[in-house]
Amino acid sequence: MENNWKDYFSFTRKERTGIYVLLALIAICITLPQFFKTATFSEEVRVEVMQLQKAPPEQAFTQKERRPAYNNVYYAPKKEEEPVKATLFPFDPNTLDATGWKKLGINERTTHTIQHYLSRGGQFRNAADLQKMYSLRKEDFDRLMPYIRIATPPRLYPPPKPPVKYVKAPPAIIDINQADTAAFIALPGIGSKLASRIVNFREKLGGFYSVQQVGETFGLPDSTFQLIQPRLQCSAVVLQKLNINTADANTLKQHPYIRWNIANAIVQYRQQHGLFHSREELQQIVLITPELYQKLAAYIIVE
Secondary structure, eight states: OHHHHHHHTOOOHHHHHHHHHHHHHHHHHHHGGGGGOOOOOOHHHHHHHHHHHHSOHHHHOOTTOOEEOGGGOEEOOOOOOOOOOOOOOOBOTTTOOHHHHHHTTOOHHHHHHHHHHHHTTOOOOSHHHHTTOTTSOHHHHHHHGGGBOOOOOOOSSOOOOOOOOOOOOOOOOEETTTOOHHHHHTSTTOOHHHHHHHHHHHHHHTSOSOGGGGGGSTTOOHHHHHHHGGGEEOOOOOOOOEETTTOOHHHHTTSTTOOHHHHHHHHHHHHHHOSOSSGGGGGGSTTOOHHHHHHHGGGEEOO
16 A cells, blocks of 8 residues: 555656656746736826826917927927919929928928939929929829929030941052062952962063953953952953964964964964064954954954
8 A cells, every 4th residue: 555655656757857847847838928028007196197198289388398208208389381372473493492382382301302303413304393392292292283484404415426427448559560469469259369360361461451351361260350340340452472473382382362273273374474564464364253252352463
């Protein structure tokens, strides 16, 4: 029996720890409300407040009296703003001073807001900008709207210059009888190889007498020639000429317009009919067509 009784009052270590924590929480819950008691008014304060509530408004306070409030904080009586007599007149909100705003019937708070906005670099560019002042009442803006006169602000920067029209310089014109390979390379679509061919073709001909002859250069595309043709000119030059009465077949066939069979035909005609009396006699040779004669005539002499 005695052992059973002890069993009821014997606890393990964890059970004892739980009992201690529980007792501590109970003690905290009992003592904690003592620290949060609501502040009460003293009887003297209660009587004074009741007297103030019963007194008429004009006798409740004087200039030196202060109204007590809760927690011994005192508040000054709220002063009502006196109505301002407005005098309307034309004005510029960017230049009007505080006195002018007061004459217009604008309160000090709104006037200060406007003056602060202007002092920070703000500017009213039109009448509607004044309405953006958050402290300005709509009825005040509607009243002032017909009298707002905003002068054109001075230009801070010089007026923009009209766009400059750049006239493209005309392309350089080259003389096909005087130009070297570098001049031809400067033309669009002409590389070093084509430039060398044009110069070699000119030397073998004995000079150009027409711009169209450049287009006969071997390997020069017609599209490229049409592109560069406006930039070519042919100056008068003394062409190197062939004397068909003295030149042999090897000399004649060196000319780009005279193939070997035509060179042989010229020599044989000369051997059969004697010396040429005029270059027109070349037209008697069957192989020389009228087109070929027109191209070749400038390089032929008869002596």
